[in-house]
Amino acid sequence: MNKEGFVKMWDSNVKRNVLIVLLSFIGLILLTYEYGVIASYKYYAPGTVINNKYVGLKTIDYADQVLYENPSEYTLKMKFRDQDYLISGYDIDLNYSYREDLENIKNGQSPFMWPMYLSAPDHKIKKKITFDRNKLVEYIDSFESMQSKNMKKPKNPTIELNDDGVVVAVPQDPGSVIEDKKEVYKAAVNAVNSEEKELDIDKAGLYKISRYTVDSAKVKQCVNRCNRIVGLGVKYYYGDTELELEPYQLFGTIKISDKYDMIISRQKVQEMLESFSRLHDTYSSIRKFKNHNHKYISITNSDYGWEMDIENETDALYKDMIHHKSVSREPAMLHTGFTYNKKGDDIGGTYAEVSLDEQMMFFYKDNRLVLSTEVVTGNINLGRSTPPGIYDVDYHQTPATLKGEDYETKVTYWMPFNGGIGFHDATWRGIFGGDIYTYDGSHGCVNMPYSSAEELFFEIEDGTPVIVY
Missing domain, CATH: 2.40.440.10 (L,D-transpeptidase catalytic domain-like)
Known part of the structure; x- marks a missing residue:
């Protein structure tokens, strides 16, 4: 065979081999495609990923098993003001299922288009949550915190004088009355459906609140008016000695209604001055006197000393207080002494x-x-x-x-x-x-x-x- 014939034979063999390889490759592709088509009728198409789980060429049952979560492991903590309660998935026949969405994904895949799913994005599906709502309601109703007899009515804030002599509104027991039980049931249903681990009844705003709070305009107004009174400054002079009424004494003259209306009570002003008088007045009091021999003697009969005129001073101070006037003077007196010091000595050294x-x-x-x-x-x-x-x-x-x-x-x-x-x-x-x-x-x-x-x-x-x- 000459050279020219050999070359022709070589070219012919190469072409035949190339054709065979090409036809074989095409056949392999067709077989693979056919296999994918056949498999995709029964299984998820190759490349299928659901919730980060690869389920290509797997059945719906397999995917359901892979994604399975045990509903009995779920618990919902319900926090009431007085106590916490736990509800388990078992208590309410809780059940999770992805079946419907898994079937929808499978049914949405065309077997003939399976190659397209090799690069398809991850399928994100949510489980279907089912439970017995009647059991949930019954379980919640069994809580002591849901019994009307155990519920405490909310209390309005109190107006008090603190240690710094400032009037403040002090929050009281917010109580534990549920405004509407149906709203508690509704919140619990939503919590279970959302797979929440905790439901705070207080934060959910389901408790009945008091008519007034420390932030109520009426309460704030009352506090401000009271502070104007206790901050007036009432200074009495017995001789050259200054005696000042304390904030707590002035606060004691104030009467506050259930609606936080504030008034100054003349009767309370008089009672305050009577108490002040008993503490500071000296008229007719029993005295221990140190005589020229440096001996102490008791003297009971006395027509000397300081004695406030309670009736007239009550009128004067009451008028000053309702007009928010500070006081710095000698009070109305029935009797006055020659001198006075804060120890109650009205004899002195003369x-x-x-x-x-x-x-x-x-x-x-x-x-x-x-x-x-x-x-x-x-x-x-x-x-x-x-x-x-x-x-x-x-x-x-x-x-x-x-x-x-x-x-x-x-x-x-x-x-x-x-x-x-x-x-x-x-x-x-x-x-x-x-x-x-x-x-x-x-x-x-x-x-x-x-x-x-x-x-x-x-x-x-x-x-x-x-x-x-």
Whole structure:
């Protein structure tokens, strides 16, 4: 065979082989396609992915099994204000199924178009959730929190004074009354259908709320009005001593209705002042007095001290408060003392002291002994004893004529402190002190040597305390 013949034979063989290979490849493709068509009638088309699970050339039953979830593992926590409850899938015959969507995907695939599904996107399907709603409702109704007898009515906020002296609205028990039970059932159904793990009844807004809350306009208005009252500032002066009413005392005069209407009660103002008076007034009080011998003695009889005029001061303060006026003054008084400090001492360091047993009189000024003298007091045998007690100098008079039922006496210096009883000079006496008062005492006055009476007259002031014991 010559070269030309060999080449022709070679070319012929190559062409035949190429044709055979080509026909074989085409046949393989056709066989593969045919297999895919046949398989796709019974199975999902090759390349099918559902919910990230490859199910190509798998049955619907297989796909259903792969995607299966156990409904009994599902639980729903229902949170009430007073207690939590759990509902399991088993309790309500919960069931999950993808069957319908799986069948729709299979039925939507054309066997002859199976090659197209090799690059098709993932199918996303949701399971069909079924459960017995009647059982769900019955289960919820069995909760103690759903029983009307266990539900607490919500309470409105209270208006209170805090430790800083500021009026605030304080939330109270929100209660546990379910506004509408049907809404609870509805919320539970939606929670199960959405596969939620928790249902908070409070956050869902299913509780009945109180008529008023701390954010209600009426409550805020009431708080603001109360704060105007407690912040007024009420300062009373007993002498030079300032006594200020505390916020809690002013707050106690306020009355608040169920609708948060606020008024100032005159009766409460009076009660507040009565309490204030009991705490600070000194008139007619029992006193422990330290005498010139540094001994403490109790004095019960007293016509001296500070006493508020409750009735008139109530009217004045009530008027000031309703007009939102601050107060800084001496209150209306029935009696006033010579001095006062915050410990309730209204005698201080300036006073006259009369010792009936010793028949001595002492005058202290600013805690310094200015005068010490023997005296003659009321005749005890004739029932004219000088009454023990605490008094104050009413006035000064010079000269003066002292008159009684059976006497009329002229004196130069007269300083009464207990009605018709007082200090005065007694020039008709040559001796003072001792036991003279037992047989030749006065009609009740404190008789003094002329020089001592003169000195006292110009040293002692009207209103100065006089302690007789």
